[in-house]
Amino acid sequence: MPEPTCFGSDEGRGRILELVDIHPCVARHFVPYFSSRATAYREIQELRRERQLRAIGHVVMKKTGHPETVYCNGWKPKSDHLRHELLLTDFLLCYPEFAVVRGWLVNQRIRPDAEMRNGETKLNVELDTGKQTYRMVQRRQKEAYADEQDLLLYVTLTERRMAGLIQHSEAVKDIALFTTLERVQADPDGEIWVDWFGGTSAIGGEG
Numbered sequence: 001m002p003e004p005t006c007f008g009s010d011e012g013r014g015r016i017l018e019l020v021d022i023h024p025c026v027a028r029h030f031v032p033y034f035s036s037r038a039t040a041y042r043e044i045q046e047l048r049r050e051r052q053l054r055a056i057g058h059v060v061m062k063k064t065g066h067p068e069t070v071y072c073n074g075w076k077p078k079s080d081h082l083r084h085e086l087l088l089t090d091f092l093l094c095y096p097e098f099a100v101v102r103g104w105l106v107n108q109r110i111r112p113d114a115e116m117r118n119g120e121t122k123l124n125v126e127l128d129t130g131k132q133t134y135r136m137v138q139r140r141q142k143e144a145y146a147d148e149q150d151l152l153l154y155v156t157l158t159e160r161r162m163a164g165l166i167q168h169s170e171a172v173k174d175i176a177l178f179t180t181l182e183r184v185q186a187d188p189d190g191e192i193w194v195d196w197f198g199g200t201s202a203i204g205g206e207g
Helices: 009-020 027-033 037-049 079-092 134-144 159-167 181-186
Strands: 055-059 068-071 099-102 114-118 121-128 151-156 176-180 193-195
Touching: 009 027, 009 037, 027 037, 027 068, 055 079, 068 079, 079 099, 079 114, 079 121, 079 181, 134 159, 151 159, 151 181, 159 176, 176 181
Parallel strands: 121 151, 151 176
Antiparallel strands: 055 068, 099 114, 114 121, 176 193
16 A cells, blocks of 8 residues: 555544545554554544544454544445445555545446546456355346446455456456556556456556
């Protein structure tokens, strides 16, 4: 993820509130905006005391990790979707040049996990954690994306899942691009996106 600029406390607090108006976040999403982790946590607690920052639940992101508090002011995901939504935040923050729509504001007919917009470019995003069967994925492709022209981005958590999705995505072969979250975080502007035909491309930066 591109490193955010470190701000003073007041502007850092403002950046936090901008983020949580759109994205579910945890403390690690805020820390880079401050000079130290201690400062970030102090400002987070102050915003909570002032009721400017809404906690919406807790989630354990790693098997050996501790519960993390999730914050979001703009909308409230279902409690069993918090891990998915935080992974989606990790992805979306890698592309700051795109405006993001998520939650209740996305196209309600298609209902993608998020929409990314940059000028005339609109991308639909599906973050795939591997919980759905390929048959379920294919059914959704036919019901939601059969008549769509905008690019469809699939972000997976493993290379194996990405390969499986490509194999089972003939219905959206002309609009879909596939990658992993690890690839995005390592090189968001690189040619890390694979299409159904085996070609690669970039969506960010000069790509």
